[in-house]
Amino acid sequence: MINIDEKQKRILQLLCQNDEYVSLEWLQETLSVSKRTVYYLINKINDTLAVYQIAPIQNKRGAGYYIENEQKKQIQSLFTESLVESSLKAEDRIQFLICWLLYPDKVIHVETIMECFGISRNSVFSDLKKLKTEIQKYHLDLVYSPKEGYKLQGIPANFHAIFLHYIMILLQKVSYREIFFLNVSEVELYYRRLLSISDQLGNEYKGDNYLLAISCLLSITHHTNEKFDFSLLELKDLGKTKELNLIDEMFQDFNVHERLYLAIYLLGSKAGNTVAYKDDEKDIELFELAQVLTEKFEKVSRIRFSDKNELINSLYLHFKLSLYYYKISIQIMNPFTADVKKNYPDLYEIVNTLCIENEDIFPFPLSEGEIVYITIHFGGHIRNESSYLYRKMRVLIVCPSGISTSVLLRKEIENSFANIQVVDSIAVADIPDTVKDIDFIISTVDIQAQVPCIKVHTILSREDKSRIASLISLNENTYSNNPNGIEELLNIVYRYVDPKDHENVKTDIIQFLQNGNPLLQINEISQYRLCEVLNVDDIVLANKQMGWEEGIKVASRPLLNNGYIKPNYIASMINLVCDYGPYFVLRNGVALAHGKSNEGANMLGLSLLVNKSGVLFEYLEVKLLFVLSSPDQNKHLRLLRDIMELSEDEKIVQEILEQTTTALIHEKIKLLYHDIAKK
Structure with a gap:
């Protein structure tokens, strides 16, 4: 462990917590020491860092002191405790500042922010610059006056939603008790009320910190004089919802507009739900x-x-x-x-x-x-038609977040695991007392049931898929080549365990996996990219104006010759143009032709016709005509995105057209592909 005094350690903390240069004057003021002492402490630190072969603290004239990210990691390794655990990262500070400046509880100046986060003046200005960029997409402006300090201006009706968005992100990193502009006692009071409402609605709103985020918002807005732009008549249909009836009962200290707003945000958190209004x-x-x-x-x-x-x-x-x-x-x-x-x-x-x-x-x-x-x-409606050669496991999904999200979760599970059959998607309140003919439950909230349960995110993560795969591996009927389930794994473990403990070890391992802990790891299969599929032999170079039907036939020739497609696939593309017109023409003279996957697409393939004189699709002229073959509904999406991005850049298209051989065209696309991938 590094041996330095407290003042030297404090300087390292301040420099590690800041992403910008820290001035000598600020260090002097923060540490309450003289300039001479700061110079002395920095020199002592640099002497110590040299012993550990770590680069010295950087000093830029007129800017101050700075530590590179790699240096920070090396310095941190010398300490047993974190140098920055009490400080928010720059990204977190921006999210914090947005929430604070939407509803400032006092006049906020640069010095106020410096004091609250323990950062330098330069870091404050850097954060505010990044904040301005971040809030532009919400049509907000950062304004300042000496009398009122910093605050955000925009459409007040949008403040609620923006606050909820950023406070939810923030709550994943810090406790609401650490957010100093919140009234903690009120947050906890409103949170208890909302939990009670959620319980009465079958736990529809638990999870993902949403209720806690709403409680944070209520603790602020209940004390503001907000003006509402809608009439009560416009919201009369909300009276038909259970949400508003329970809110009226639990939030009697709120005015009618506040209660209506709260009902709207509860309903709005359930994607796919709708209020029954007539228009x-x-x-x-x-x-x-x-x-x-x-x-x-x-x-x-x-x-x-x-x-x-x-x-x-x-x-x-x-x-x-x-x-x-x-x-x-x-x-x-x-x-x-x-x-x-x-x-x-x-x-x-x-x-x-x-x-x-x-x-x-x-x-x-x-x-x-x-x-x-x-x-x-x-x-949620894209299907994978994969076949299976083993018994499908019957799974029940519990997803209270909403209709469309539960559909997406169901499809993602079925597409990722060909041996899973989702029996139904239900709310917590609808779980039967006795679950029959179900192998396990996948839920987005904590539940108690008679069968194994796995809690996952509404949008499946890689870790979620690993837990599901691990639980599948427990089912001895799923894979015919392993009738003993996990016995082979246990036999390995038994070699190192006292025989009298074998049964307890087996019970604990099975319980560990049944609780949703991963034994397997899912490796995400990357989608094919443009230069991975398009080869030199797949490119056709022409300089003769032709009609669209001839163009499709010429562009398809490499795929047909190499067995990627059958002749009827070309007919399928031509029929689609006859039915829908030149729907696959993108931009800047680029088009992507394709037929139906079940009409002659043997395997994933891509060809390209580069015709400098153009292929005429009615009134449109195409000079880069791609032809895509894909028998799978999902594998070509990344490839399609690459081609769409290429078509958006007129300069890229022109550079391809300037090449004189198919080899040069292929090499140019390879180089351009790398440029696109960096964006």
């Missing part, structure tokens, strides 16, 4: 929107939905709720945004592009959270 003029428009979006998604993604009508109806109901919120000037943040973008990046990007291109047909603004909800609906 005949918009119903047809919303239903047509759901139809158009589904059909365009099918065309762009070359995915066919076997339950297309069910998907359209679920989107229609969701759009009704979104329009309703928009009419009463309320913005709902999507609690699944980060999880969906992390676990379904390709699907999200395709849906995002599709929505932005068709933004003018939506009767309400398209926020990032709204696009994520649409992604959830599409993802």
Whole structure:
């Protein structure tokens, strides 16, 4: 362990907690010492670091002192306790500041922030700069005046949703008791009330810190003089919900508008639910929107939905709720945004592009959270038609978060584990007293049942999949080549355990796995990328103007010659153009042709026709014509995203067209692919 005095250790703490240069004056003021003492302490620290072969503290004239991230790790290894455990990281501070500045409890100046977080003036300005960038997507502005200090300005009706979004992220890292601008006693009071409401509704709202986040919001907004832009008549239909009836009973100290707002946020947390309001003029428009979006998604993604009508109806109901919120000037943040973008990046990007291109047909603004909800609906209806050669395990899903999220969870489980059959998706209150013919339960909340249970996130993580796979491995009837279940594993363990303890060891291991702890690890299969599928031999170079039908045939020739497709696949593409027009033309003269997966697609493949004179699709001219073959509904999404990103850059397209051989074209695409991947 490193041997330094407390003042030297304090300097290291301050430098490790800051991501920017720390001035000499600030160190002097914080430590209450002279400049000479600061110089002396820094020199002593550098002498000590040299002994451990660690680079010295950097000193930049006019800026101050700084420690690189790698140095911080090396320095931290010399201490038994964390140097920064009491400090928030820069990203966390920004989230903290957004919540604080939405509803400031006092005048906030730079010095106020320095004191609260123990950071330098430079770090404060750096945080505020990053904060400005972060809040732009919510149409917020950071304003300052000497009298009122820093605060956020924007549409007040959106403050609730923005606060909930960031406080939920913050609560994953710190306790609400550590958030100094909250009234802890009120937070706990409102949280108990909301838990009681959730219990009476069958635990529909437990999990994911949402109720705690709402309680934090209530502890602030209950003491503000907020103005509401909607009339009580607009919200008359909320009176039909159980949520509002229970809120009226439990929150009698709140005014009627506050209770209505609370009901809306509870309902809004359940993706797919809708308040039953009647608006005949918009119903047809919303239903047509759901139809158009589904059909365009099918065309762009070359995915066919076997339950297309069910998907359209679920989107229609969701759009009704979104329009309703928009009419009463309320913005709902999507609690699944980060999880969906992390676990379904390709699907999200395709849906995002599709929505932005068709933004003018939506009767309400398209926020990032709204696009994520649409992604959830599409993802929940993509099926994997994998076959299986063993008994399927019967699984019950308990998912109170909402209709569309439970559908996505169900599909993700069935697609990830071909030997699982999801019997049903139900709420906690609907779990029968006696669970029959069920191998185990997968739930997003803590439950007690007679069969093994696994608690997972609403959007499955890699760790969740590992726990499910481990529990599957316990079922001796699932795999015919291992009739003894885990006996072989236990026999290995028994070699190192006293025989009299064998039975207890077996019981403990089985209990460990039945409680959802992972024995196996799921390795995520990466999706194929553009340069992994497209080879030199798959590229055709031409300089002759041709019609679209000839263009498709020429572009498909490499796939046909190599057995990736059958002749009827080319006919399928031509028929689709006849039926729908040039729907697969993207941007900047780039198109991606494809047929139906069950009409001659043998395996995943990609070819490219580069025609400098163009392929004419009615009034559109295409110079880069890709042809995609994929018998699987899921494996090509990353590939599709690569091509869409390529088509968005006119400069990239032009550079490809300037190449004179197929080898040069392939090499250029390889280089461009790496550039795209970095973005």
